[in-house]
Amino acid sequence: MIKFPAHSPFSPEQQQQLSGMLSSLNPPQVAWLGGFLSGVQSDAAATAQPVAAKKLTVLYGTESGNSEELAEQVFKTAKKKGFKAQIVNMSETTASALKEAGSLLVVVSTWGDGDPPEAAEEFYKDLMSADVSLDGVEFSVCALGDTGYDQFCETGKQIDARLEKLGAKRVADRVDCDVDYEESFQQWSDSVWKVLGDAAAAAAPAVADFAAPVAQVYDKKNPFPAEVIDNQLLSGDHSAKETIHLEFSLEGSGFDYEPGDVLAVIPRNAKDVVDAVLKASGLDADATVDVKGVGNKKLSAALTEDLDITGLSRKIVSAWQQISGSEELAKLLDDAAKGEFKDWSYGREIIDLLEEHPAKSVTAQQFVDILRKLPPRLYSIASSPKAHPGEVHLTVAAVRYESHGKSRKGVASTYLADDAKKGTPVSVYVHKNKNFRLPENGDTPIIMVGPGTGIAPFRAFVEERAETQAKGDSWLFFGDQKYNEDFLYQLELQDHLKNGSLSRLDVAFSRDQPEKVYVQHKMLENAKELWQWLEKGAHFYVCGDASRMAKDVHDALLEIIATEGGKSPEEADAYLAALKKDKRYQRDVY
Template sequence: PVTPTRRKRVTVTARLTGNRLLSLPGAGKEVRRFTLDARDSETPLEYEVGDALGIRPTNCQDLVAEWLAVTGLDPAAKVTLEDAGDLLFAEALHRHLDITRITHGLLRFVAERTGDRGLRKLLRPGNAGELAQYSWCRQAVDVVSEHPVRATAQEWADVLGRLKPRLYSISSSPLDDPRTVSLTVSVVRYENLRGRRRKGVCSTFLADAEPGTEMSVFVQRAPHFRPPADPATPMVMVGPGTGVAPFIGFLDERRARGHRAPNWLFFGEQHQATDFYYREELSSFREQGVLTRLDTAFSRDQRAKVYVQDRMREHGPRLWSWLKDGAHFYVCGDASRMARDVDGALREIARRHGGLGEDEAAAYVRRLAADRRYVRDVY
């Protein structure tokens, strides 16, 4: 979702100083705000609102131990990684190898060693749906546990991919404190088909870390995703769930700069009682006049589900008026459904309240994007 620039990536050491639970008891999700402090780093942390922060996690030691148990290998076995040189197998599992993701390479390797027809079927072209269903609630170690394979540590090191950094939208403004950065993260925890606990690599790396833990981070620039530079330009933000993350930073930035243009946020989640992230901060923005309008859509609080795109349609005449006044329109969050539905609602508003035909409305939305007045950070 974040467009990289040619600027060299600089890795900075930061300490975890904040771990605040945003979701309340009874929520179906665990959503947290993490704050990292880089004031002690030799290299300064330089970012702008709209950027993302890359976190370089390590794998959970319990999962490393499970991998060693399932493969029956010696943790002190030597392996060679192209980007890390010679090291112990246990260290490779902990810091360098992606030991959670089910890849085609892993399935192919296990299928070849075991001769399992079911795994071979999953790898057939056009079988993406069945593969996705198989991968649901499983991790790589579950595949090996269900289909035991005799292989050397080096063979596993060659099959498993490299552990990659995770990117999270930044939820703070450097104008508040240039040495700290905050993130809004949905923490992934679930049980596999046998009732064994599984968890996301980076979200729980953050959530379960002790205060003060040092982490390697870097800034991924997003020069296209910035609040309006003109203090008089209105801003409309659509950020359901953790998609609200960058917009907390946007509002912080406009407040710090003294920009007085109107700002409008559409926020949505499942339940108002448990999932209204940043409720206090948003109320404060309203009281200070930074946030002009706040419209919420809590989908499970009534029989008929309501989403942010429905709220957009409800306020179509006013939203069209804001766009005609030059407002910039931002979307952050789920690309598979939400962003598509919001785009459709935007076109519908242009037709219904702008008097445009279908082709004209589509051209209008394309023009907004070309003029960088319609910007998305979706994933």
Template sequence: MKAAQIREHSSPLDASQAAQLESLVESLSPMQATWISGYLAGLNAALAEPGAVADAAPAAAAGSSQTLTILYGSQTGNAEGVAGSLRDAAQAGGITARLADMADYKPKDLKQESNLVVVVSTHGEGEPPDDAEDFYEFLHGKKAPKLDGVRFSVLALGDSSYEHFCETGRVIDERLAELGGTRVIDRVDCDVDYDDAAEAWTADVLAKFAAPEPAGDAHPTVTSLPTAARTPQAPTRKNPHGAAILANTVLNGRGSDKEVRHIELDTEDSGLIWTPGDSLGVVPSNPPAAVDALLAALQLDGDARVTGVDGEVSLAHALRHQYEITTLTRPFVTQYAQLAESGDLQNLLGDDQRDAFADYVYGRDLTDLVREYPVPGLSASDFVRLLRKLPPRLYSIASSHAANPDELHLTVAAVRYHSHGRDRLGVASTHLADRVGEDDTVPVYIDANKSFKLPADNDTPLIMIGPGTGVAPFRAFLQEREEQGAGGDNWLFFGAPHFRTDFYYQTDWLRWRRDGLLSRLDVAFSRDQADKVYVQHRLREQARDVYGWLENGANVYVCGDADRMARDVHDALGDIIAEQGGMSADAAADYLKRLQKEKRYQRDVY
């Protein structure tokens, strides 16, 4: 954060001390600055009492004996990460805090809370994360308690390119208030680039929830700053590692209408460590052709100077490397509509026009909007202020760190299509496929996914369902199990359009099948016969054995498309359990929920 200059005549510090303090403040985040201010206030109060220094605490925390409960619901681990950072910062500031996953939290405890913070992501089109479903349903059911006296705040994570942006957090926030809770900090909705907003919200939480309670008299012991503030970190979203590409191979055979690439990145001496199920965050750049088209539509000079993400840059640089220009989000369209003063565009944003809005933005980008609704005289600086940061793209890692510690593999479908009269390119996929040369590097970091992990017991059987590029993490799973000498059986369901051109990693699967690591392999090539066959059809064909594996303790993993495939597979599993187990549909649904709660049914869908 920016430090104000300390003047000698207005400060008791000498020049050296002032310089040290200014240097420290420059290095602090808002959260850390809040902690230090409380620490110093508490220390100052403690110095007035002989022998009290050892028990000094941040002034805000002193006198509060009530626990801050931090409840999270996370699909990929981002919400859990924010919640964990808040817990660490709270404890470092002398605040008693506990962290709880919504999947493990006992709903009956809700009415006993005094200070409650919720960090929750929205999955897909407005749905709660898998692990949060039971808590979400309880909160909206008849058994939900009155929450009079409960102070709360909600941080919502989401992606504004989806129609129901941060829906889960919004609904939980409103429901907690309906039940009588007191909202002490307004809900904050975070887009995919959530770090700064989450950090500012964390600072507010530390300040508000540490306020002294009338009945409290505890003085927690002073602790040091969070370790994260003092020690070097592995590559992160904010500080990614530049990885060179070692291999870039098309997996499809000649004649395929798909373009899926196997990409290998050099991770030697990178500090990147991952486990099977994690994703790689790729920080891409926009296609040059997309930048040129937008500049032409805006009638702006690419050399114009603007204030970008980290200082003054050219407009062309900002559009190429720093901002999202290929996805129309509702927040952007809302702001742009005000400048365009277009009645048609304003009408499209009405609550009763959500389907029409979704139809309009599908397949269009910022260039289409600017061409259709031009804003004469719009400056480069004003336009840039409307944009959101270019978010990283996440790809399931297709290799095991234990098997290949110095390289990381991805399975990337290059996105290329024609829409509304223009050719379009996927941002990250074609960045990796086309625009990274031999001497270039790709900024990357590990996005850990604690909700998609191998079981601790190597003898646990696995059922893995991964059509298309969704098969990537299962290649990592099997590499890991081979490396560990795991004894559990492994069953893979894979699907693609054609056997001849689209059987990704066929050599690997067949080798593992021959060696006995892959116990069973069922494939569904949808276009190789008159009737389309998908992985859910293969599951139903093997219903008896699938249920037998489940009853024998197997874990089920699903990776791939959330809109259709994951729903169809979920329905197939429910039908299999009902049919083979002689259960009602409701009992089968409860069976699946129990598997989810036990971490035996895990999904990485997008």
């Protein structure tokens, strides 16, 4: 029974009816209702504003979805504060349009080596070259990035400087957020609203204050312990790779997902890696430390569950240099030695830093304070929820290699390969990827390029189209090293070919012949038909390695457009840019 406060506007009979209704709801339904009521209150507040409410634009550029998620938070806050707010994707605007932005709040991530998100490339180029006056526009920038890369938050820094150069007035300093961005984002948000304040001229009407049941909501801040249903090796016994297929139960999570979405996994550091770090640092495993945002824990537990103890960044090296006093590190950190630092740090991890440059004295708390939070790992979902209700599947390549005389391993991939056995709970949450979606019309043809584990989302795409009996043709390019060892989901794909849910399959196995054959070569071999599919409105998708495969596929696609379409290089670029803008060219690359 729900208890209503004394000042409740509801009659006893209405209270009884509401109580019965709310008590019958499950946690996801309660959570949805709470959001709905919040939206009603927000809309009511917006309705109460005068026509001349202050204009505010939230502009975002996103690769994995984090910037969009944060931008939506800013947008909702702006509406509640009475602003005439709009939210705009960089892929759908121009530099000149910013003249009408009013207050401009920018949330943008940096991708790769200081590059803008793919969908924001055209806007970024436009902004950097535009001859436009932004006098009268006030702005602030929240930049997302990863301190593991040299060009940390470079896109946000460039946009921040450019907006000022074009005459816009900065109302709050730019904040640069690492992968653990929540606290930094909140600091930026607080500083922005402290200046902008409320645009509301009248108080929003109050929503009835009753004590609704507390729902268990699972999300990034509260990951769901998903039980492993299956963990099987996909690659053959003689494969040079170790690729696994994982299945998790989502029963009780309240999660829903679509093909193209991502599953975030909260990994744990392996015991042997933790032990090596403890030995190299000389610290007591049982020492109590205060982990930011977590609380007091034993050092060994913190190193296992909470902290990144492998990734070596300039920031960490600089902090360790202060502790160790190493003169060699000081030389490497000099601005004039950036090339030497890059060469030295490549392939090294924190364990190498501790062993090669030991500190005479360091406390457990000092060590913990220089480490960043262990970030979640994002994996493309390899299943359709319609084909596997209550489940989510992943395709994961376990990373193991040698570097600087040591055996290394990927934190999350080997955690899933070695420790995520059947029946084991793994902390996960669903991350929406709105930039990688099947066409709304099932009659639309699709072309998918996904070598190796890049096949994951396309397994989901094909399953979804089979379940919905979509009539559009589908063409998959898959590649790996050897046909007999690395043909992932071979039987499933052949079944889909037989029943027509997959129209065509072209494969490239690079190590089965003297010359290397990759997916882009198969594309070029079938250039005429591929061009015909594009001209018929096909959507083109790529998933996999960004630095090599995706670039080679992109170049091959440009060549096909130019050759088969009879276009100049500039015209081919424009054609491909139009495909991107129309969301007919989508990439999920890493």
